[in-house]
Amino acid sequence: MCPLCNVDVEHLLHVFFDCRFASECWSKAGLVYDMQRVEEAPPWLLDRIKNENFETCELIAKVLWGIWFARNQKVWEGKNITPSVTLEIRTKQIKEWQEAKKRKYVLNTVIRRYDRQEDMKWSPPSRGYFKLNVDASVVMGDSSYAVGMVIRDDRGRFVQGKNMRFLGMVTVLEAEARGVQEALKWLEELNLRNVTIECDSEGVVKAVNNGTQYYLEVGHVFDWCRVRLGSRVDFSLCHVKKQKNQLAHLMARVQCLVNCYNVFLSPPELLLETLSSDYSV
Ligand SMILES: [Zn+2]
Known part of the structure; x- marks a missing residue:
């Protein structure tokens, strides 16, 4: 049984789309899925990822990740999380990840610049040496x-x-x-x-x-x-x-x-x- 609703069998499409927990997450994030049947969810999702802007794609990732997180919290920790809370946690983590990525980028450019100056190859000694x-x-x-x-x-x-x-x-x-x-x-x-x-x-x-x-x-x-x-x-x-x-x-x-x-x-x-x-x- 699906641990989030205890109504339906837990399979991929149910957990991420069909379940009322999932649909609440999608609507809280401001994303309404317009497919007729849940079987259409995978192509719908791929189509959105291909055509939507970066912010919407990030939102989609946040919802999917949030649902999966809430499901695991329930199964492994016995904790109940509401759709709002799981989305809030995701927002925070995405921000932290973006900050970390920015820092890594800055660090990498500094190192790369340094490497280029230094020249990583062996250099011959001065004349006569x-x-x-x-x-x-x-x-x-x-x-x-x-x-x-x-x-x-x-x-x-x-x-x-x-x-x-x-x-x-x-x-x-x-x-x-x-x-x-x-x-x-x-x-x-x-x-x-x-x-x-x-x-x-x-x-x-x-x-x-x-x-x-x-x-x-x-x-x-x-x-x-x-x-x-x-x-x-x-x-x-x-x-x-x-x-x-x-x-x-x-x-x-x-x-x-x-x-x-x-x-x-x-x-x-x-x-x-x-x-x-x-x-x-
Ligand atoms: Zn369910």
Whole structure:
């Protein structure tokens, strides 16, 4: 039986049109349905939605939603709601939804504008400089973690890549810190000058550059990196968004045995697509 009237069997057309609760809702909203039989309700409804203005369509949605809400309140909560009250609640919720949508729209445009300014793609270093991107890969529950590094020149060309895998369960911060440390060691091995190091962990970059934060597990790594960086005026460490660090991210995921490393003199296949799309900047 229909829980709202207890008169008829509850089926879709009854609940939304035939029931006296439904017809009261429609008329309270100022909408009179003019079909002869209830079977004509679906095409009538679709026709209205197609041809009426936005306000009327909103009203139709409000009535349908209100009826459904009142029906569920009765069935699941045992509460009786009058047609006026259910429509009032809908009006309030629609207003709240519209406000939320407006806020989201404003937020989205701000973010989009910011993204466009920032340019989400990797950018080559200034003339005569190299750029090393470094990233770590930590998988929850794994007993090892990896770091990946890629060096490119001022024309975006792949110079060298390296990835390493270490034993141990670490936090992302620890792994990222290790990545920067390994990057600095590698640069010294290669005897490379004029390098900008990019890392997408803001925490690591801030801790190394400012030395203000104290981290128990990685404090000594930060200190080590700060000393090395301090002794090289031609090196710098910057924070970048993940999107700009994609190549190092992939490099960290290239297969590597635990406690081993790979050096790549040409880019591994996994990196080719990102490398060429970065280069096309
Ligand atoms: Zn009914």
